[in-house]
Amino acid sequence: MSDRPCPQQQQMGSGFPGGQLQLSAAQAQAIAQVAQSQAHAQAQFQAQAQGGLSFNQQGGHSQNMGGSPSPSVSGAKRVPQKPLGRPPSSFSPSNKKKQKLPEKQLQERVAAILPESALYTQLLEFESRVDASLRRKKIDIQESLKTPSYTQRTLRIYVFNTFANQQIPRTSPPTWTLKVVGRILEEGMEKPNPLYPKFSSFFKRVTIMLDQKVYPDNHLIIWDSSRTPAPHEGFEVKRKGDQEFTATIRLEMNYMPEKYKLSPELTELLGIEVDTRARIMAAVWHYVKARKLQCPDDPSSFNCDPPLQNVFGEETKIKFTAVTQKITPHLSPPQPIQLEHRVKLSGSSPVGTACYDILVDVPFPIQRELNALLASTEKTKEIDLCDEAICTAIRKIHEHRRRRAFFLGFSQSPIEFINALIDSQNKDLKLVAGGEPSRNAEKEHHADFYNQPWVEDAVIRYLNRKQPGDTPGSR
Numbered sequence: 001m002s003d004r005p006c007p008q009q010q011q012m013g014s015g016f017p018g019g020q021l022q023l024s025a026a027q028a029q030a031i032a033q034v035a036q037s038q039a040h041a042q043a044q045f046q047a048q049a050q051g052g053l054s055f056n057q058q059g060g061h062s063q064n065m066g067g068s069p070s071p072s073v074s075g076a077k078r079v080p081q082k083p084l085g086r087p088p089s090s091f092s093p094s095n096k097k098k099q100k101l102p103e104k105q106l107q108e109r110v111a112a113i114l115p116e117s118a119l120y121t122q123l124l125e126f127e128s129r130v131d132a133s134l135r136r137k138k139i140d141i142q143e144s145l146k147t148p149s150y151t152q153r154t155l156r157i158y159v160f161n162t163f164a165n166q167q168i169p170r171t172s173p174p175t176w177t178l179k180v181v182g183r184i185l186e187e188g189m190e191k192p193n194p195l196y197p198k199f200s201s202f203f204k205r206v207t208i209m210l211d212q213k214v215y216p217d218n219h220l221i222i223w224d225s226s227r228t229p230a231p232h233e234g235f236e237v238k239r240k241g242d243q244e245f246t247a248t249i250r251l252e253m254n255y256m257p258e259k260y261k262l263s264p265e266l267t268e269l270l271g272i273e274v275d276t277r278a279r280i281m282a283a284v285w286h287y288v289k290a291r292k293l294q295c296p297d298d299p300s301s302f303n304c305d306p307p308l309q310n311v312f313g314e315e316t317k318i319k320f321t322a323v324t325q326k327i328t329p330h331l332s333p334p335q336p337i338q339l340e341h342r343v344k345l346s347g348s349s350p351v352g353t354a355c356y357d358i359l360v361d362v363p364f365p366i367q368r369e370l371n372a373l374l375a376s377t378e379k380t381k382e383i384d385l386c387d388e389a390i391c392t393a394i395r396k397i398h399e400h401r402r403r404r405a406f407f408l409g410f411s412q413s414p415i416e417f418i419n420a421l422i423d424s425q426n427k428d429l430k431l432v433a434g435g436e437p438s439r440n441a442e443k444e445h446h447a448d449f450y451n452q453p454w455v456e457d458a459v460i461r462y463l464n465r466k467q468p469g470d471t472p473g474s475r
Contacts, residue, residue, distance in 0.1 A: 104124060104387070104390055104391060104394060105121075105124065106120060106121065106394065106397070107398070109401065110397060110398065110401050113401065113404075114397075138374065141370050141373065141374060142374070144370070145367065145370060145371065145374075148363050148364075148367055149363070149364055149367075150256075150361040150362060150363055150364070151361070151362060151363075151364060152359050152360070152361055152362075153184045153185065153186070153196070153359070153360060153361075153362045154184070154185045154357050154358070154359060154360075155182055155183070155184055155185075155199075155202060155357070155358050155359070155360045156182055156183060156184075156185050156355055156356070156357050157180065157181075157182040157251075157339070157355060157356045157357075157358070158179075158180070158181050158182060158354075158355050159178075159179070159180050159249065159339060159341045159352055159354055159355075159356070160178075160179055160341075160350045160351060160352035160353070160354075161176055161177060161178045161179065161341065161343050161344070161350060161351050161352060162176065162177045162179070162349045162350045162351070163175065163176040163177070163344075163345045163349055163351070164176075164349075166242055166345045166346065173240050174240065174241060174242040174345070175238060175239065175240050175241070176238070176239060176241060176343060176345055177236060177237070177238045178208065178236070178237045178238075178247055178341065178343060179234060179235070179236050179350075180206070180208075180234055180235045180236075180249060181199060181233060181234030181235075182199045182202075182234065183199065184196045184360075184362060185357075195368055195369075196362055197231065197362060197363075198231035198232060198233055199231075199232065199233050199234050200223075200225065200231050200232040200233075200234075200235070201231045201254065202253060202254055202360050203225065203251055203252060203253060203254050204224075204225050204226075204252045204253065204254040205222065205223065205224050205225065205250075205252040206222070206223040206235055206249070206250070206251055206252070207220070207221070207222050207223075207249075207250040207252075208220075208221040208222075208235070208237055208247060208248070208249050208250075209221075209247065209248040209249075209250070210237075210239070210245065210247055211245035211246065211247070214241065214243050214245050215239065215241070221237055223235060225254060242345060243345075244342070244343055244344055244345050244346075245342075245343055246340055246341070246342050246343070247340070247341050247342075247343055248338065248339070248340055249338070249339040249340070249341065250336050250337070250338050250339075251336055251337040251338075251339070252336040252337075253334060253336070253337065253358075253360075255276070255334070255361065256361065257276050257277075257278070258276065258277075259274050259275055259276050259334055260274065260275070260276070260277060260280070260331035260332060260333065260334065261273065261274050261331070261332050261333065261334045261335065262274070262275070262280065262330060262331065263311075263329075263330035263331075263332070265310050265311050265330065266280075266311055266327065266330040266331075268307070268310075269287065269307050269308070269310070269311055270283045270284070270287065274334050277324075277331070280327065280331070281323065281324065281327075284323055284327070285320075287308075288302045291305065293305060293308075295317065300319055300320055300321070301317050301318065301319045301320070302317070302318060302320065303316060303317055304316055304317065304318060311326075311327070311330060312326050337356075337358065339356060341354070
């Protein structure tokens with residue numbers, strides 16, 4: 001290669017005396033940052049470099065560099081440009097999922113080349129703010145769902161029966177059907193609100209007892225929520241028969257949270273018949289506070305007046321921590337609701353116009369919507385696909401920036417750049433071949449290296465170690 005600079009060098013480096021490479025600050029920074037190239041982008045660049053890379057010389061000849069490893073630049077030295085060695089690994093589609101996607105941020109050296117990237121940076125900042133807000137809201141919703149709020153609504157229960165083939169003559173056996181259904185009443189709505197729980201969700205167990213004299217074998221029908229967790233809109237019992245009787249329906253409520261029936265003494269003290277343990281404890285605390293029974297010298301205890309002594313015994317002073325244990329004997333499961341219905345087999349069908357209203361605790365309808373919102377935020381497949389496409393575009397941008405930095409350094413000073421490239425690849429080749437890093441091959445090319453005092457002793461030991469048949473004179 002001639003020492004005379006190429007036309008590109010004459011145009012871009014005419015003001016560089018002595019053949020020294022002088023780069024601007026932006027160009028030096030771009031070349032210096034190439035050393036941080038990622039493995040997968042380097043592999044793609046190698047595939048392109050294998051097709052052959054040539055540049056024109058003075059006499060019109062071209063020299064192919066396709067057999068050398070991928071050209072890259074290492075270090076921040078201006079003269080000479082030192083390329084980067086072969087990366088330790090390469091990117092392939094097989095390990096695409098195993099590798100973490102790179103940052104979506106555009107580096108400063110890319111932003112300096114592309115002023116339009118400022119809009120993309122602003123979008124990233126806006127996305128980060130939106131993600132932070134969504135995370136905070138998600139945590140708030142999760143905390144609120146841990147302690148769900150309930151409101152009281154009226155559950156209306158309808159009990160009736162239908163019958164068929166009760167007239168004589170009969171074409172088929174006579175039958176009757178007993179039905180128990182219900183719904184939550186809400187103003188302005190005639191149909192059940194789908195946001196409220198279904199009818200069977202309000203009961204632990206439902207027992208329907210028929211007349212044992214009429215049906216001696218299967219007069220007891222039991223539904224248990226633990227065996228059939230799927231909710232139902234109602235219950236239905238169908239039997240064959242033409243005799244009228246009275247059926248008993250027993251409903252055991254499924255309170256959420258669990259409620260207890262208070263003893264007569266505790267009911268007289270608090271004015272509560274059935275309630276949750278937390279509300280009962282709060283009522284005891286309000287009773288103590290309203291009557292100023294808390295001990296001034298010991299705030300963790302309170303004095304017992306005669307109504308409290310009827311509940312807790314003859315003790316005159318009790319600690320608040322002991323109240324939970326002392327009221328447990330006064331709490332029992334609530335009594336089930338018992339209804340009776342006369343199964344009639346004559347007249348108009350259906351038979352029975354009775355309905356029963358009971359108060360139940362239902363969660364706020366918005367809680368189901370909050371659960372659906374949390375479930376929808378977990379489905380980020382579409383967002384992940386967009387992020388992957390963005391990361392792919394960022395990788396391509398970084399790859400082109402590295403190529404630009406490489407060719408920019410080459411165009412500034414081709415001779416020094418090629419020499420630095422060969423030197424860098426030579427060092428990498430020695431490291432890959434297992435050469436000693438401390439060995440200086442350049443000094444071994446000079447005669448002074450072999451005039452050192454240790455050389456003579458090393459030669460004698462080497463010759464003594466060789467076999468007689470290996471000497472040149474024996475052949």
